[in-house]
Amino acid sequence: MEAAFMNQGTSIDKGENARLSSFVGAIAIADLVKTTLGPKGMDKILQSIGPESGQSISVTNDGATILKSVHIDNAAAKVLVDIAKVQDDEVGDGTTSVAVLCGELLREAESLVTQRIHPQTIAAGWRLARKEAREALEAAAVDNSNDEAAFREDLMKIAQTTLSSKLLTHEKEHFAKLAVDAVLRLKGSGDLQHIQILKRSGGSLRDSYLEDGLLLDKQIGVGQPRRIENAKILIANTSMDTDKIKIYGSRVRVDSMNKVAEIEQAEKDKMRQKCEKILNHGCTVFINRQLIYNFPESIFAEAGVMGIEHADFDGIERLAAVTGGEVVSTFDHPELVTLGECDLIEEIMIGEDKVIRFGGCKAGAACTIVLRGSSNHFIDEAERSLHDALCILVATVKEPRTIYGGGCTEILMAQAVDRAVEATPGKKALAMTAFAKALRQLPAIVADNGGYDSAELVTQLRAAHAQGKVSYGLNMYEGTIADMKELGVMESFKSKLQVLLSASEAAEMILRVDDIIKCAPRQREGQY
Numbered sequence: 001m002e003a004a005f006m007n008q009g010t011s012i013d014k015g016e017n018a019r020l021s022s023f024v025g026a027i028a029i030a031d032l033v034k035t036t037l038g039p040k041g042m043d044k045i046l047q048s049i050g051p052e053s054g055q056s057i058s059v060t061n062d063g064a065t066i067l068k069s070v071h072i073d074n075a076a077a078k079v080l081v082d083i084a085k086v087q088d089d090e091v092g093d094g095t096t097s098v099a100v101l102c103g104e105l106l107r108e109a110e111s112l113v114t115q116r117i118h119p120q121t122i123a124a125g126w127r128l129a130r131k132e133a134r135e136a137l138e139a140a141a142v143d144n145s146n147d148e149a150a151f152r153e154d155l156m157k158i159a160q161t162t163l164s165s166k167l168l169t170h171e172k173e174h175f176a177k178l179a180v181d182a183v184l185r186l187k188g189s190g191d192l193q194h195i196q197i198l199k200r201s202g203g204s205l206r207d208s209y210l211e212d213g214l215l216l217d218k219q220i221g222v223g224q225p226r227r228i229e230n231a232k233i234l235i236a237n238t239s240m241d242t243d244k245i246k247i248y249g250s251r252v253r254v255d256s257m258n259k260v261a262e263i264e265q266a267e268k269d270k271m272r273q274k275c276e277k278i279l280n281h282g283c284t285v286f287i288n289r290q291l292i293y294n295f296p297e298s299i300f301a302e303a304g305v306m307g308i309e310h311a312d313f314d315g316i317e318r319l320a321a322v323t324g325g326e327v328v329s330t331f332d333h334p335e336l337v338t339l340g341e342c343d344l345i346e347e348i349m350i351g352e353d354k355v356i357r358f359g360g361c362k363a364g365a366a367c368t369i370v371l372r373g374s375s376n377h378f379i380d381e382a383e384r385s386l387h388d389a390l391c392i393l394v395a396t397v398k399e400p401r402t403i404y405g406g407g408c409t410e411i412l413m414a415q416a417v418d419r420a421v422e423a424t425p426g427k428k429a430l431a432m433t434a435f436a437k438a439l440r441q442l443p444a445i446v447a448d449n450g451g452y453d454s455a456e457l458v459t460q461l462r463a464a465h466a467q468g469k470v471s472y473g474l475n476m477y478e479g480t481i482a483d484m485k486e487l488g489v490m491e492s493f494k495s496k497l498q499v500l501l502s503a504s505e506a507a508e509m510i511l512r513v514d515d516i517i518k519c520a521p522r523q524r525e526g527q528y
Contacts, residue, residue, distance in 0.1 A: 018513055018514055019113065019119075019511075019513060019514065020110075021074070021076070022074075022075070022076035022106075022510050022513050023076070023106050023107075023109070023110045023510070024074075025072075025074030025075070025076045025077035026074075026076040026077055026079065026080050026102065026103055026106050026507075026510055027103045027106055027107055027110075028074075028077065029067065029070075029072070029074075029077040029080045029081065029099060029103065030080065030099050030100050030102060030103020030104065030106075031103065032066070032067075032070070033063045033066055033067065033096050033099050033100065034096075034100050034103070034445055034449075035449055036061040036062075036063060036066070036096050036165075036449075037096050037097065037100055037165075037442075037445050037446055037449055038165055038445070038446035038447075038449045038450065038476060039164040039165050039169060039446075039450070039476045039477075040446075040449050040450035040451070040476055041061050041096075041165055041449050042061065042449070043059050043060060043061045043167075044059070044060060044061065044066050045057055045058075045059050046058045046059075046060065046065070046066065046069045048069075057377070058377060058380060058381070059377050059381055060381050060384060061096075061165070061166065061167075062095065062096075062166075062381075062384050062385070062388065063084055063095035063096030063097075063098075063099055064084045064085060064087070064088035064095035065384060067080070067081045067084045067085070067095075067099065068081070068085065076510045076513070079506050079509065079510055080099050080102055080103070080506065081099075082506075083098050083099070083102065083502045083503065083506045084096075084098055084099050086502060087498055087499065087502060088391075090395075090498055091391065091392060091395045091492065091494055091495045091498050092387070092388050092389075092390070092391020092392045092394075092395065092495075093162050093388050093389075093391065093392040093492070093495050094495045094496070094498065094499045097442065097499045097503075098498070098499045098502050098503045099503075100441075100442065100445060101438065101439070101441075101442060101499060101500075101503035101504075102502075102503040102504075102506050102507045102510075104438040104441040104442070105126070105434075105435065105438045105503060105504065105507035106507050106510060106511070107438070108434035108435070108437055108438050109122055109434065109507065109511050111434075112430060112431060112434055115430075117427050117430060117431070119511045119512055119514075120512070121426075121427050121428060121431065122431040122434075122511060123431075123508045123511055123512060124428055124431070125424075125427070125428035125429065125430065125431025125432045125434075125435070126431055126432075126435050126504055126507070126508055127508075128420065128424065128428060128432055129417045129420070129431070129432040129435035129436065130435070130500065130501070130504045132413075132416045132417050132419075132420040132432075133413035133414075133416060133417055133435075133439070133500055134497065134500065134501075135416065136412055136413045136415075136416035136417075137403065137409060137412075137413055137493070137496060137497060137500065138493075140403050140404070140409060140412055140470070141401035141402065141403050141493045142401065142402050142403070143400050143401045143402075144400070144402070145400035151400065152180065152184070154396075154400075154402050154490060155180045155183070155184075155393055155396060155397075156176050156177070156180055157402075157488045157489070157490040158392060158393065158396055158402065158490050158491060158492055159172075159175070159176035159179045159180055159389045159392070159393055160172045160173065160176045160488070161405050161489050161490055161491055162388055162389045162392050162491075163175055163176060163385060163386075163389055166381075166384075166385035166388065166389075167378070167381045167382055167385050168205065168382055168385045168386065170205075171205050171206055174205075174206060174208070175205075175208070175385075175386060175389065176389070178208065178209070178210045178369055178386075179369075179386060179389040179390050179393055180393060181210055181367075182195045182210060182367050182369060182390065183195075183390060183393040183394055183397060184397075185365045185367055186365045186394070186397075187365060189365065191321070191365075192390060192391070192394060193317070193318055193321050193322075194318075194321065194322055194365045194366045194367070195366075195367055195368075195369065195390060196214055196215065196318060196366075196367075196368040196369070197368070197369050197371060197383055197386065197387070198215050198217065198350075198355070198368050198369070198370050198371065199371045199373075199376075199379045199380070199383060200350050200351050200353060200370060200371065200372055200379075201351075201372075201373060201374070201375060201376055201379060202351045202352070202372060202373075202374075203351065203372035203373070204372065204373070204374065205371075205372065205373055205378075205382065207372040208369065208370060208371045208372050208373075208382075209369075209370055210367055210368070210369055210370075211357065211367060211368040211369075211370055212359060212367055213342070213357055213358050213359035213360065213361055213366055213367065213368065214318065214319065214322055214357075214358040214361060214366050214367075214368055215348075215350075215355045215356070215357055215358075215368040215370070216308065216311060216315055216319070216355065216356040216357075216358065217353075217355050217356075218308050218309070218310060218311055218315070218355075218356055219308075219309075219354070219356075220306055220307070220308060220347060220356065221292065221297045221300060221301065221306070221307040221308070221309065222297060222301065223297075223298070223301040224297075224300060224301045224304075224305070224306050224307055225304060225305075225306050226346065226347050227344070227345070227346040227347070228284050228285060228306055228344070228345045228346075229343065229344050230341075230343060231284050231285045231306075231340075231341065231342050231343075231344070231345045231358075232282060232283045232284050232285065232339045232340075232341060233283060233284075233285045233286075233287060233319070233323050233325055233339055233340035233341065233342065233345075234278065234281050234283035234285070234286050234287070234325070234328070234337070234339055234340075235287050235316050235319055235320050235323070235325045235326065235327050235328070235340055236278070236286065236287065236288045236289070236327065236328050236329065236331075237288070237289040237290065237316065237327055237328075237329050238288065238290065238328075238329050238330075238331075239290055240271075240274075240288055240290060240291060240292040240293055240296045240309070241290075241291060241293045268295060271295055271296055271299075272299065274296075274331065275296050275299040275300065277331035277332065277334075278331050279299075279300075279303050279305065280331075280334050281331065281334040281337055281339065282334070282339070283305065283339055284304075284305060284306065285305065285306045285307075285308070285345060286300060286305055286306070286307045286308070287307075287308045287311050287316065287319060288307070288308070288309050288310070288311065289310070289311055289312070289315075289316050289327075290309070290310065291309050291310055292307050292309035297309075306345065308356065319340065319358070320340065322358070322361045322362070322365075322366035323340025323341055323342050323358065323361050323362050324338065324340055324341060324361075324362035325338055325339055325340025325341075326338045340362065341361075341362045342358045342359065342360050342361045342362065343359055343360025343361075344357075344358075344359040344360055345357070345358055345359075346359075350370060351372070369386065371383060371386070392492050392495060395492055395494050395495065396492045396494070398494075399492070399493060399494040401492075401493035401494075402490050402491070402492060402493060403490070403491055403492075403493050403496055404471050404473060404484035404485065404489060404490060404491070405473060405484060405489040405490060405491040406443075406446075406473025406474045406475070406476070406482075406484045406487070406489045407442060407443025407446060407447075407458075407461065407473045407474045408470075408471060408472060408473035408484050408489075409491075409496055410439045410440065410442045410443055411439075411440065411443065411458075411461050411462060411465050411473075412465060412470060413436075413439050413500070414436040414437075414439040414440045415436075415462070415465055415466070417432055417433075417435055417436040417439070418433070418436050420432065421433055421436070435504075440458055440462075443457070443458055443461065443473070443474055444457075444458050446474060446476065447474060447476075450476050450479065452476075452479045457474060457479075457480075457481060460481050461473070461474065461481050464481055469483070471483055471484050471485045472484065473489060475487060
């Protein structure tokens with residue numbers, strides 16, 4: 001009926017059709033990333049086939065990276081992509097888990113809707129179940145932040161658990177130590193800008209290391225000092241080419257070559273004045289975001305000042321943060337400018353490449369993780385894996401509670417919901433049972449991805465928890481259940497809580513949809 005009052009090109013899906021479309025789209029996206037879950041998860045090849053991308057490929061099992069790369073037309077599927085992005089921004093890990101849990105909740109909701117249970121009743125039951133699951137999760141959390149040695153051990157275990165499902169799993173102890181050392185240097189600030197990741201192909205993953213200070217992948221100017229101690233650094237974003245006449249279309253006529261030489265000399269004098277203003281700041285190192293041409297470079301060399309050109313925007317922003325300096329564009333008032341400071345600037349070799357090392361920066365937290373590997377695709381995936389570990393460690397330093405992984409907490413939450421079902425009257429109890437079943441699907445999927453019998457392992461796990469062995473989870477290397485406390489499989493409380501809340505809220509939002517209205521774009525009238 002509404003179609004009679006709508007513009008041409010508008011379509012409406014109503015009732016069951018709209019709900020079924022939402023369910024199918026969201027479940028399809030969850031199934032897309034489901035096989036990447038857990039330590040035995042598989043990888044995906046993402047291939048761009050557009051003319052601009054040059055058919056670039058990347059190999060990854062990071063849920064957020066996969067979902068960002070997929071172009072989707074289904075509205076409900078876009079909700080799953082958004083919650084995975086939020087999980088990635090908020091915590092850094094658990095992006096696959098949040099999409100899969102949301103998909104499993106909708107799969108259960110689909111069967112409840114076919115039993116003529118109203119979506120609002122299902123949503124109300126889910127809210128009760130979420131409350132019980134959250135309370136069980138909070139009760140199981142452990143906080144060792146008061147004991148420095150125990151907290152560091154917890155961070156190591158969390159980093160190893162995160163990396164065990166990534167490409168770096170075979171070197172997880174080495175990279176967990178790099179990540180924990182880098183994050184603890186931040187002293188709780190959580191500013192990942194102070195941790196730089198520099199990728200260099202060649203060597204093996206094991207050759208990756210943590211460098212004290214910041215590395216800049218640039219060259220020092222010709223004839224300038226290669227090593228400076230107690231450096232005073234002026235960080236700038238200014239044009240250091242010869243100042244040309246900037247009026248486009250203008251033409252200068254001269255009647256002799258002497259006049260041309262005078263113009264060139266005037267340009268040089270102007271540049272020399274600018275360089276003198278820069279040197280008046282008392283800096284021993286000048287770093288510019290833009291190019292430094294030969295003439296100003298020679299002036300800096302005569303003054304014994306190190307000049308570094310073309311430090312990209314990220315480079316100078318990071319340098320300003322870690323050296324305590326300001327990025328300046330004008331040089332008329334040296335007394336108002338704060339110079340950056342560091343103990344030592346020198347050129348070092350990594351593999352066959354020269355880079356500039358800034359050691360002993362004013363912000364002592366600054367460090368660089370140098371990643372080595374056999375190919376660029378390999379190093380790119382290693383960087384994504386390490387970034388996830390760094391993000392989850394920063395989140396854990398801010399919210400220090402930890403929980404056991406390996407499917408342990410999902411079974412724990414599911415059993416808490418099952419106990420609440422017994423005291424819940426009405427159809428809400430059916431929705432709560434479905435919520436518990438969806439939670440139990442996560443360890444089942446992890447077991448399936450490892451090629452094990454998921455039904456057998458999950459029932460063994462439920463029985464172990466019923467007997468009071470609440471720290472038991474899946475040992476994916478042996479294909480059995482085991483004590484996660486002994487295996488050292490730990491996860492961040494914040495990550496698991498975010499997965500629970502985001503997935504259930506997104507599933508509830510999709511469940512409450514009964515109409516999908518697609519509007520055609522408004523047509524322009526007339527040609528301009």
